[in-house]
Amino acid sequence: MYGCWEHVLPLQLGSRGTITEAAGFNPDADIHKLREAMKGVGTNEAVITEVLTRRTIAQRQRIKEVYKQTIGKNLLDDLKSELSGNFEKVVVGLLMTAPVYDAYELRNAIKGAGTEEACLIDILASRTNAEIKTINEVYRKGASLSFAGMFRYHKLPRNYRLFTNAGRDESDSVNEALAMQDAKEIYEAGEARWGTDEVKFLTVLCVRNRKHLLRVFDDYKKVSGRDIEDSIKREMSGSLEEVFLAIVKCIRNKTEFFAERLYKSMKGLGTTDSILIRIMVSRAEIDMQDIKAAFLKLYGKTLHSFIKGDTSGDYRKILLELCGGEK
Incomplete structure (x- = not known):
């Protein structure tokens, strides 16, 4: 399912993330740890969490490449066969490059009878021209999977189509x-x-x-x-109000936009895990430090404490690693 996407390069990421490049990176050692974690009866989720949340996107891609070369199998497929539930969804996201993960989420949001508009809002309202163009390229590379064109045309709700043109002026001029x-x-x-x-x-x-x-x-x-x-x-x-408010909020303060999305995904009864996972995975290497600061400023509580109180098990542990600590 993911083969045609493997060679899409990750986007240039910022330095305000909670995940940074691991010193002394050794993909062979990481592969050994992952193989040991999947061997025998049961799976050692703690080791999988330790390896994947302490490596950058680029380092994870290298792990996948070396795994394929040395083991002859697809790391993502092997992990998916061992994992389940929300923990698996986080791991799947972590093993994709940034534009591939966005395209994957968008595809899932618009396939089938309904549309997960929260996903369209999270991604399309917040990405730059370069990011949108790269997502479009991912879709073109996915032509063999019969979803090329869905992003740009008939499956995308009308209110979102203008985003796909990547036509925003990105200068600083004010007329x-x-x-x-x-x-x-x-x-x-x-x-x-x-x-x-x-x-x-x-x-x-x-x-x-x-x-x-x-x-x-x-x-x-x-x-x-x-x-x-x-x-x-x-x-x-409805959704029209949501998308317009999202655009305005992203223009005013993108990190506060994501902080609010995270807060709403966890407040009250139940958790909107799809939003929580998508933002934690996609922003961990970009601006999670700033999102955490915005969360504390807006709600008087740490993002770490919210995640800890709203999730459980290995799912909680991997999200807390992406969150990067109490402060």
């Missing part, structure tokens, strides 16, 4: 006159009319650069007397 014009046009497309012109909202929010949009949000409050988030809540509902 003050255009910002006021955008603010007025958004107001006229929503608060000032009966019904909402979704296309106008999307065109502005998915194309303009971050600094320009922050100015648009300020101007919007001058024009309408409300924060744009309040207007979105008044004018929209």
